[in-house]
Amino acid sequence: MKILKLTAFVAAIVCCVSCQKTSHNNTPQPVVIPHIVILGSSSAAGEGANPIDSAWAFRLQSIINQNGTKATFTNLAYPGYVTFQAMPTGYNYASRPAPDTARNITKALSLHPSLVLISFPTNDIADNYTDDEIMNNFAIMTHQLDSAKVQYILFGTQPRNFPDSTQRMRLKTLDDKIIATYTIHVNDFLGALSTSTYEINPIYSAGDGIHLNNSGHCLIMVKTMQHPIFIQVTGVQPIIPK
Numbered sequence: 001m002k003i004l005k006l007t008a009f010v011a012a013i014v015c016c017v018s019c020q021k022t023s024h025n026n027t028p029q030p031v032v033i034p035h036i037v038i039l040g041s042s043s044a045a046g047e048g049a050n051p052i053d054s055a056w057a058f059r060l061q062s063i064i065n066q067n068g069t070k071a072t073f074t075n076l077a078y079p080g081y082v083t084f085q086a087m088p089t090g091y092n093y094a095s096r097p098a099p100d101t102a103r104n105i106t107k108a109l110s111l112h113p114s115l116v117l118i119s120f121p122t123n124d125i126a127d128n129y130t131d132d133e134i135m136n137n138f139a140i141m142t143h144q145l146d147s148a149k150v151q152y153i154l155f156g157t158q159p160r161n162f163p164d165s166t167q168r169m170r171l172k173t174l175d176d177k178i179i180a181t182y183t184i185h186v187n188d189f190l191g192a193l194s195t196s197t198y199e200i201n202p203i204y205s206a207g208d209g210i211h212l213n214n215s216g217h218c219l220i221m222v223k224t225m226q227h228p229i230f231i232q233v234t235g236v237q238p239i240i241p242k
Contacts, residue, residue, distance in 0.1 A: 040119030044077035048211025083137035121158035159194035161209030
């Protein structure tokens with residue numbers, strides 16, 4: 001009889017512990033909303049779009065969050081900027097712009113991002129910086145992101161109506177180097193936006209030879225939403241706008 005009572009007592013304890021574990025495991029976990037930070041120049045800041053909320057960075061935020069907040073965004077892009085201005089605080093390179101501590105990779109990481117979008121499509125080439133300089137700057141930025149275990153998407157080049165055909169061809173050669181080096185991290189749309197000579201396809205031109213119109217911004221926005229890393233971080237499947 002004592003043995004039976006002891007067995008029943010042990011079974012009750014086991015059942016109680018099991019119930020407690022089940023209850024604990026079923027406790028809803030807080031939803032972590034990813035934070036996306038954008039580094040870049042005028043296109044990322046919205047130039048060419050009319051109104052500005054038609055720019056890819058603004059439409060991206062609007063569409064992602066149209067049915068509730070799926071991600072928060074901080075846009076640090078600024079018109080005219082080049083990769084040197086996004087370098088880490090304290091970085092120094094002779095005869096080149098100093099980092100902007102309010103808009104550089106150090107500032108981006110201080111915001112504890114889940115994902116950083118990097119978009120410097122043409123200004124470095126316009127200022128005649130070499131491919132080696134540009135790729136080294138990308139390497140510094142992405143190394144910091146890798147070290148912090150932060151995901152990133154590096155945007156390729158965009159077409160631009162440089163009068164010098166050599167500069168226009170550099171858009172292609174630099175784009176190829178970015179793709180070869182960063183593979184799955186690259187958001188590439190140069191061919192989709194360009195003529196055969198890497199000028200802006202007129203259907204995507206804002207008219208100044210530098211920036212994209214609403215249709216061009218929309219193309220970049222869709223490409224970004226379709227990027228596997230963007231989907232992984234946000235958990236949002238691509239929504240193709242009308």
